[in-house]
Amino acid sequence: MKRRRLLQAIAASPAAAPALLAQGPGSRLGQAGTAPARIATVPAGEAATPAPRFFSPIQLETLRKLAATLMPPLNGNPGAIEAGVPEFLDFLAGSSPAARQKLYRAGLDHLEAEAKRLHAKSFPSLEDGQIDAILKPMLAPWTYDPPADPRKHFLAAARADIRAATLNSREWAAAASSAPSRRRRGGGGTVGLYWLPIDPTRPA
Amino acid sequence: MPRKTYDVLIVGSGHSGGMAANVLTSKGISCLMLNAGPVADFERDRVTKAAHELPYRGLGKPGDLEHVFQATEYNANTWVSEKEIPYTHGNQTPYNWVRVRLVGGRSLFWARQSFRLSDYEFKAADHDGVGENWPVSLAEMDPFYSRVERILKVTGRKEGLPQFPDGDFAESQEFPQTEAVKRLTAAAQKQGIAVSRMRSAMGENGLASSINLLLPGALATGKLDIAANAVVREVTLDKNTGLANGVLFVDRHSRQEMEARAKVVVLAAGTLESTRLLLNSKIANSSGLVGRYLFDQQYGCTVVASMPEARDGKAKPGMIGGGVFIPRFRNLDKGAKRNFIRGYALPMGTGSTPDARYFPAYGDELQKKLDSYAGSCIQGGIYGEVLPRFENHARINPGVKDAWGIPVLHVDARYGGNERNMAKDAANTMEELYRDAGFEILVKSDRVHPPGYSIHELGTCRMGKDPRKSVLNEWNRSHDIKNLYVVDGSAFVTGGWQNPTLTILALSMRASEHLADQLRAGEV
Ligand SMILES: Cc1cc2nc3c(=O)[nH]c(=O)nc-3n(C[C@H](O)[C@H](O)[C@H](O)COP(=O)(O)OP(=O)(O)OC[C@H]3O[C@@H](n4cnc5c(N)ncnc54)[C@H](O)[C@@H]3O)c2cc1C
Numbered sequence: 001m002k003r004r005r006l007l008q009a010i011a012a013s014p015a016a017a018p019a020l021l022a023q024g025p026g027s028r029l030g031q032a033g034t035a036p037a038r039i040a041t042v043p044a045g046e047a048a049t050p051a052p053r054f055f056s057p058i059q060l061e062t063l064r065k066l067a068a069t070l071m072p073p074l075n076g077n078p079g080a081i082e083a084g085v086p087e088f089l090d091f092l093a094g095s096s097p098a099a100r101q102k103l104y105r106a107g108l109d110h111l112e113a114e115a116k117r118l119h120a121k122s123f124p125s126l127e128d129g130q131i132d133a134i135l136k137p138m139l140a141p142w143t144y145d146p147p148a149d150p151r152k153h154f155l156a157a158a159r160a161d162i163r164a165a166t167l168n169s170r171e172w173a174a175a176a177s178s179a180p181s182r183r184r185r186g187g188g189g190t191v192g193l194y195w196l197p198i199d200p201t202r203p204a
Numbered sequence: 205m206p207r208k209t210y211d212v213l214i215v216g217s218g219h220s221g222g223m224a225a226n227v228l229t230s231k232g233i234s235c236l237m238l239n240a241g242p243v244a245d246f247e248r249d250r251v252t253k254a255a256h257e258l259p260y261r262g263l264g265k266p267g268d269l270e271h272v273f274q275a276t277e278y279n280a281n282t283w284v285s286e287k288e289i290p291y292t293h294g295n296q297t298p299y300n301w302v303r304v305r306l307v308g309g310r311s312l313f314w315a316r317q318s319f320r321l322s323d324y325e326f327k328a329a330d331h332d333g334v335g336e337n338w339p340v341s342l343a344e345m346d347p348f349y350s351r352v353e354r355i356l357k358v359t360g361r362k363e364g365l366p367q368f369p370d371g372d373f374a375e376s377q378e379f380p381q382t383e384a385v386k387r388l389t390a391a392a393q394k395q396g397i398a399v400s401r402m403r404s405a406m407g408e409n410g411l412a413s414s415i416n417l418l419l420p421g422a423l424a425t426g427k428l429d430i431a432a433n434a435v436v437r438e439v440t441l442d443k444n445t446g447l448a449n450g451v452l453f454v455d456r457h458s459r460q461e462m463e464a465r466a467k468v469v470v471l472a473a474g475t476l477e478s479t480r481l482l483l484n485s486k487i488a489n490s491s492g493l494v495g496r497y498l499f500d501q502q503y504g505c506t507v508v509a510s511m512p513e514a515r516d517g518k519a520k521p522g523m524i525g526g527g528v529f530i531p532r533f534r535n536l537d538k539g540a541k542r543n544f545i546r547g548y549a550l551p552m553g554t555g556s557t558p559d560a561r562y563f564p565a566y567g568d569e570l571q572k573k574l575d576s577y578a579g580s581c582i583q584g585g586i587y588g589e590v591l592p593r594f595e596n597h598a599r600i601n602p603g604v605k606d607a608w609g610i611p612v613l614h615v616d617a618r619y620g621g622n623e624r625n626m627a628k629d630a631a632n633t634m635e636e637l638y639r640d641a642g643f644e645i646l647v648k649s650d651r652v653h654p655p656g657y658s659i660h661e662l663g664t665c666r667m668g669k670d671p672r673k674s675v676l677n678e679w680n681r682s683h684d685i686k687n688l689y690v691v692d693g694s695a696f697v698t699g700g701w702q703n704p705t706l707t708i709l710a711l712s713m714r715a716s717e718h719l720a721d722q723l724r725a726g727e728v
Contacts, residue, residue: 043257070566088261096266139564143506143649156561161263163560168255168262190255190262195281198249198306199242199433201457 045170050087054094054101058122059108060086063158065124066111069131070159071166076179077188080162083169089161100157107154208429210236211723213450213466215436215481218309219705220692220712221472222414222422223352227716229427233723236464238434238453240473241305244282244312253278271300273657282306282313289606291476292614299615300656301476307432309474310659311413311705316405318358318706320349320369324532324547325700331538332545335592338697339669339678342369348710356412358706360403367547368398368531374406380526384511384554384582384641388528391640395633397533402551405706431464433457435608438485439469439688448487448688454608468687468719468728472712475693476598479664480613482690483600488665488682493675495598497663498617499699502548502588504653505627507634508562509643511554514580524580525555532589532701534629544625548588549701550634556581562646582643586630586652587701591622592663596655617655627652660704665694680715687728691715 052060067080067089080086093104114134115123123131138155140147146156166172167188176189212228214221217239225235255262258277269275272283284303293299304310324331326338326345350372361378362370379385379401389399405412422428433456440463442449450465471478475498482494514524532547534540557578565573601614631650638645668674671683680695682688691712693704722728 045256072567074568074571092260092263092266097270100266135566136564139566141562141564141647143508143561143647144504144653145649145651159566160561164263165261170254170256173254173256191252192255192278193250194253194258194278195244196249196251197281198244201433 043170050084050091052087052090054090055105055108058112059105060090061122061124062108062112063089063104065126065131066108066158067162069128069135071162077175078166078169078171080166083166083171085162085165085169088165088169089158092161092165103150103154103157107151107158110151110154207465208236210234210429210464210466212236212468212470212719213238213464214470214472215451216309216472216474216477216692217307217414217419217430218304218472218474218692219311219314219414219418220474220708221470222308222311222418223709223712224470224472224689224691224716225422225428226418227713228720229422229425231717231720231724232425232427233720234427235422235429236466237428237430238436238451238464239305239307239309239430239432240435240456241307242432242456243307271298271654271656272302273300273653274302274659279313289612290604291612292601292604294616297616297618298654299617300654301613301615301661302656302659303474303477307430308413308415308419312411312415314412314659314705315703316356316407316412317703318353318356318360318371318403318405319531319702320371321345321700321702321707322367322369324367324536325698325702328546328698328700332535334545336666336668336673336697339667339674345707345710345714348714349706352706352709352713355417356405356407356706356709358403358405361401363398363400363531365398365400365531367533367536368400371403373403380522382522382525382554384514384524385526385528387641387643388552388554388582388637391637392528392530394640395636397530400529400531402527402529434462434464435610436473436481437608437610439471439481439487440485441487441685446685448685454610456608459608468689468723470689470691470716470719472691475661475664476613476615478690478692478694479598480600480610482665483598483613484611488675488684488688490684491672491675493666493673495664496594496596497592497666498596498598498615498655498661499590499592499663499696500655500660501658501699501701501703502590502619502623502627502652502655503585503658505586505588505631505650507584507631507638507648508558508646509582509638510558510577510580510646511582511643512580514555516576517578519555519579527551527553534626542625542629544622544629546589546591546622546626547701548586548626548630550584550630551587552582552584552634554582555579556583558646577646581646582638582641584634584638586627587658587703588623588626588630588652589699589701590619590655592666592698593620598664615656619652619655623652658703660693660699662693662696662699662704665690666697667695668697679718680711681719689715689719 064086067085071080073079112123140152146153173189211233212235214237262277264277323342326341329337353372357374360373392399434453436451436453440450448469530550534547558581563573596617598613598615600611604612627650665675667676680689680691693708
């Protein structure tokens, strides 16, 4: 066999190529029309639940109660609890710079301390009215700069984060698509153009 | 391999570099453009995603781009990473440096608001005795402004106001004169304040970028080569003549060190990057002013109100919607006595839905408020002049290097009493106008964002006739090195309240034509 013919035979025979080039690429993906069908996957969030690891158990319970109070289910839309917001915020705060971590931890500890001081109970077991009495004085309207007082700052940040994380949740999007008229009430369900990394380079 | 030779080497491909390439190549001058980042592909690099498909539900990756308030989780990959190319500032003096290194730079994403400076800015020192005049006047800039306006297709309404010079406007539809707009206009007129409308560049398909308006024409001449991913570290000089002869750069992917040569070097890397290049090269600084007189415009001060008649879904067609634009109205008379000099503009929009943060409420109560106020809001802000001050500066921080081993900038800038008093006046004025128009105030804040937020960083290589008091001459050419030009916002002497890009483009066009003449005459 002429050398050229031999090479052609190797290229045409799937079994021969790996035998000759043991560590070489074993497929013919370089050739047009040979790509295998794409394997279907599901988002991990649909198949599993988050495992919170940043807040202490009592901080997480306090956050659950706070989230349920600030963003309950309204107009048939899911609320913060249904949207998995406390667990998401555990992840978000846990991945955040120290300033946000401190803001959240200190803010949640403060709510618990107030509940103990005023009612000798844990924040999550307070009545609605008792919770309002603690939260309302901590509310302040703001534009760009959150309130300077750290407790007011915490509530402003938590209220904004809880609301955004609810409106942007998978659960909210599902509810909105099942009843489009609801989507307009309360906004949410953002869909947009996401920029992928552009010609990324690896760090040296 | 023989290296190609070029007449002019341009660093940066944004508005300023794109204009230089466009003008120079149109006159037959060969150019090499180096740009630090890659080309973005608007088809391939963008995908449609719901917020819940993003890792942080659209709230953004924590700790990423902390100084870029404009960043979202959707567009995070378009900004310069603060980890890859850091800069430093003092603990108490934050500075927001908002950068794009893609080919086209920030022209890919700018908001296209386009205003001329007036002689209140070009000749500010003549008006109030503070600072320096520009070495050019509105009359000299007028033909260049007109040509740039035609390229960008700037729309606007002619007003005949000296502080708000009219331009060569493309035809455009009138904004709706709704009841809300009429009431705001009447309230302003009662105080002798002139009301206009926004002026903005239509470009092509909503894009007024170097990549669609300037670079294609330059490439079509066959006289332009663009090298992407070329991170310039310094400008090189010929040892014998002291003239610039090219640059050293790093290939962003391979990290190979390269050198490029040309007869003339034009810096168009954006105000602070051009400044960083000069400082790292240790050149063109006999005045000691490279990096000095950094300023921008102050933004952030906001007043939001609601039109009661437009609440609870009762807004009828023609009641609310559209905006007004109030150009500078303070200190126009020479003898004006206020606790601040210069002035600010007030952009205002009507018919918006309020942000939840304006209401001290939660749960059902908050949702009812949001439903009730939806579409009834009037929102105004400040575009405020910032005084150029010697103390506000950028310098090299030798202790910190970026991912390419290039020393980074330390920025030291703060606003002063003039800015604070101006912001207070702006908030009070907006409140008065709203009340007079019968609107209910929801929030009022006279606090402004940190310096840099407006993305209009200017100064640091200012132009002037006196080489002791300026870095560049009246043609954007270095006083020290006669074949080195800087054509971006660093040349500004004052900035006024106006978004600067129209002026950056007009200056770059003017400088590039002058350079072409010099080349033709064999002067450089
Ligand atoms: C969201 C947004 C909205 C805006 N809205 C407005 C507006 O409404 N009106 C207005 O007037 N202005 C606005 N601006 C500002 C406007 O975009 C800028 O003033 C203008 O685009 C600056 O152009 P430039 O060419 O000077 O700089 P840039 O656009 O920053 O371009 C500089 C280029 O230089 C390159 N470069 C930098 N360093 C190096 C290096 N070391 N080596 C090689 N290349 C380098 C970069 O890659 C970049 O492409 C806005 C900006 C943004 C981001």
